[in-house]
Amino acid sequence: MNREQWLKVAELKGCDQIPCFVLITDAVRKQWPDKVDEIKQNYPEIFTDHLGFGPLPAEQPRYKAGQTQIDRWGCVWTNSYDGIEGVVTHHPLDDWARLKDLKVPDAAAEGHMNDIDWQQTALHIRNRKAEGKLTCGFIFHGFLFQRLYYLRGFENLMIDIATGDKNLDRLIDIVSTFNKELAARYLALGVDVMWFGDDLGTQTALTIGPDDFRRYIKPAYTEIFSMCRQAGTDVYLHTDGCIVEIMPDLIEAGVTIINPQDLCNGLENIKKHLKGKICIDLDIDRQSIVPFGTARQIDDHIRDCIETLRSPKGGLMLVCGIYPGTGIENIEAVCAAIDKYRR
Numbered sequence: 001m002n003r004e005q006w007l008k009v010a011e012l013k014g015c016d017q018i019p020c021f022v023l024i025t026d027a028v029r030k031q032w033p034d035k036v037d038e039i040k041q042n043y044p045e046i047f048t049d050h051l052g053f054g055p056l057p058a059e060q061p062r063y064k065a066g067q068t069q070i071d072r073w074g075c076v077w078t079n080s081y082d083g084i085e086g087v088v089t090h091h092p093l094d095d096w097a098r099l100k101d102l103k104v105p106d107a108a109a110e111g112h113m114n115d116i117d118w119q120q121t122a123l124h125i126r127n128r129k130a131e132g133k134l135t136c137g138f139i140f141h142g143f144l145f146q147r148l149y150y151l152r153g154f155e156n157l158m159i160d161i162a163t164g165d166k167n168l169d170r171l172i173d174i175v176s177t178f179n180k181e182l183a184a185r186y187l188a189l190g191v192d193v194m195w196f197g198d199d200l201g202t203q204t205a206l207t208i209g210p211d212d213f214r215r216y217i218k219p220a221y222t223e224i225f226s227m228c229r230q231a232g233t234d235v236y237l238h239t240d241g242c243i244v245e246i247m248p249d250l251i252e253a254g255v256t257i258i259n260p261q262d263l264c265n266g267l268e269n270i271k272k273h274l275k276g277k278i279c280i281d282l283d284i285d286r287q288s289i290v291p292f293g294t295a296r297q298i299d300d301h302i303r304d305c306i307e308t309l310r311s312p313k314g315g316l317m318l319v320c321g322i323y324p325g326t327g328i329e330n331i332e333a334v335c336a337a338i339d340k341y342r343r
Helices: 003-010 033-042 096-101 118-130 145-152 154-163 166-188 210-230 244-253 267-273 295-309 328-341
Strands: 020-024 068-070 076-078 087-090 136-138 193-197 234-238 257-259 279-283 316-322
Touching: 003 316, 020 328, 033 328, 096 166, 136 166, 145 154, 145 166, 154 166, 166 193, 166 210, 210 234, 210 244, 244 267, 267 295, 279 295, 295 316, 295 328, 316 328
Parallel strands: 020 316, 136 193, 193 234, 234 257, 257 279, 279 316
Antiparallel strands: 068 076, 076 087
């Protein structure tokens, strides 16, 4: 699918097929490299990275079990699985007394774990434009809400919010300023879409209450997303977990393409709050049906997702991440079902 077709779907201007992307994680690919390659050859259109992220730093292997890494904010990450990013195990701001010494990355040079090569990024974007392909800017997953607990620690952050600690407003301003500076560099390159990732929900509810989201997170989202919209750039937000209570708030904040999980939010809730109002890049289940279901159950679920959310106006995309625990037969079933129903 070319740039014009993708943007028509994203902006609810009509479509003749649904953009779909299957992402097989490195951890799974390592289990069956030959079989995964065969599946990718059989379904080339759904393994095309339609967003076209720039030249992300190469790390071979990118994540290794037992490995620790320090990001540009000073957070220490520990990986438990080969090919799967780990979790933060040391929080540089676990004591507010350290706030004055916080090392804030330089948005002109630094990424998450490695420096951003802006010369190569600009070249990549120019080449994709010349080829009629979509261009996308990328800000590391966990850009705001999650970055707060990467820095503070989860329990500390929950206490900060519950008590209204004045230091939290200062930290949000620091993180938000960095994100705006980084986004501005991508916007200056004329990208079509800015990708943001921030997991806001648990399996059954928001991580923080909707009023706290509106007090602490939504204003910062609105600032950065407004920058993008004013530049004529679409705003893509990936957010895992149950976010039903703030779906309208995310639209108000400026999101134009949202990547919610299907089962924990419920297809009917997604239909009620999002269909026809915003583009839905639906995150197909990765916890139950895809890894543990039968081929028939996978086919039924993907068909149900599409029948519930499709529209002649567009506004529907699908993405399915394949994680450890998913057998090769189920990967094949996912690809076959997506390929069958996406038109």
